Amino acid sequence: MPELPEVETVRRGLMAVFEGATLIKAEQNRADLRFPFPKDFVARLEGHKVHSLGRRSKYLLADIEADKVLIMHLGMSGSFRIETEQTKKMPGLFAHTRSKNEKHDHVAFHLAPPNAPNVKVIYNDPRRFGFMTLAKRSTLETHPLFEKLGIEPLGNALNGAFLSKRFANKKTPLKAALLDQRIVAGLGNIYVCEALWRSGLDPRRSANTISGRSGNGTKATERLAHDIRATLHDAIEAGGSSLRDHVRADGSLGYFQHTFAAYDREGEPCKRLGCDGTIQRIVQSNRSTFYCPSCQR
DNA sequence: CCATGACCCTGTAAGC
DNA sequence: TGCTTACAGGGTCATG
Structure with a gap:
């Protein structure tokens, strides 16, 4: 977890x-x-x-x-x-x-x-x-x-140029590329799904295809780098606030409740403003991927 | 190099 | 109420 x-x-x-x-x-x-x-x-x-x-x-x-x-x-x-x-x-x-x-x-x-x-x-x-x-x-x-561990996703090393470079020539799906700890270290199944959802990227897409511009005109790799960081930051904040000084009443530390946009939401409506899609579950690298086929491209 | 599947181990939820 | 099966957020290893 x-x-x-x-x-x-x-x-x-x-x-x-x-x-x-x-x-x-x-x-x-x-x-x-x-x-x-x-x-x-x-x-x-x-x-x-x-x-x-x-x-x-x-x-x-x-x-x-x-x-x-x-x-x-x-x-x-x-x-x-x-x-x-x-x-x-x-x-x-x-x-x-x-x-x-x-x-x-x-x-x-x-x-x-x-x-x-x-x-x-x-x-x-x-x-x-x-x-x-x-x-x-x-x-x-x-x-x-x-x-062989990759870069920390919260540091300055994670940016569009880094992803562009590391994803060049990578035909592996974006989902697998982001789970690869040798590139970016610390992402897991949930936050890869969440970050790709934020960036509006299809998890099945080859990593080497996102060097172009995304919908709002910024480079797709830059947007992805930004969204990975934002997703992690939000989750850390949610963890801190939900644990009240990070320790529960019984002293336990570990999991915290967090609301996801894509992960574990199969069959539920996409949360993106103006999108009427439905979250789908597929299997990639033997693990569940959740994404919205209508706004993640 | 890449993708796939098995494996490590236990708990939980769903289906019958 | 069982019993069985699938699945779970980690990573590693062997195989094709």
Whole structure:
């Protein structure tokens, strides 16, 4: 589930408890998630201070003293929740959900923030497509996970010229090209659908065909670059506001409600002003694509 | 290089 | 109320 906006929302929610805190204890409840945990995972974390909590694409990166970085990926179903004395004692509104899910609590970090009571941060992941590992901070860019990763979609590197260049000669459909993490890193199935809808582009169209002008006269790649950024920004804002300080009443962090224009709206009317089309669902690269055949061309 | 499908794993919703 | 099937927002790998 979590794409870049969700991961960014989780990062903001965890920042306050991670940054400057000492990792006094870590618990690891199984040997592996998607991948095995590194050797001595817990021991290599305990007793160390966390400098900062960052993000690259859909990866959360905790900078830890002594040139270490804790890499965390949420996969499809990963989420965090924060337990304090308060949330622990909170009566049963979420008790049912919680007990049901507790068997998927795989990791817990006990953190001592500089000027606040200790907290416990719990990682829960039913499908276990997420993972955690440790790396050297100073050589992170050459780490196998990051070596081939494309640009951040929220930075200045994403613009029309970049897309024009990377999409030239690409006959692959726009949908697949935008899902390719080696070009732009952090987009997933939902936000690719949403960005293409905003730009009025048909997801089936070959990537190399959008170097021309779009309807309003701007270059189509420029419009797409702009719409990708706008889509992500809006989703991050929605995440922030819907979580109230990014933490729900029960301490959970992860998914948030968001209204989509195309994604998961098969058979429903297109939301574009003046368009009377109906959202269709097709399958591309073995995944659902939602789009409006009448205004996405 | 590209496209496709299988796979990793569990939970949920829909259909019978 | 089962039971079965399809599908889910992540990514990787083998194959044609």
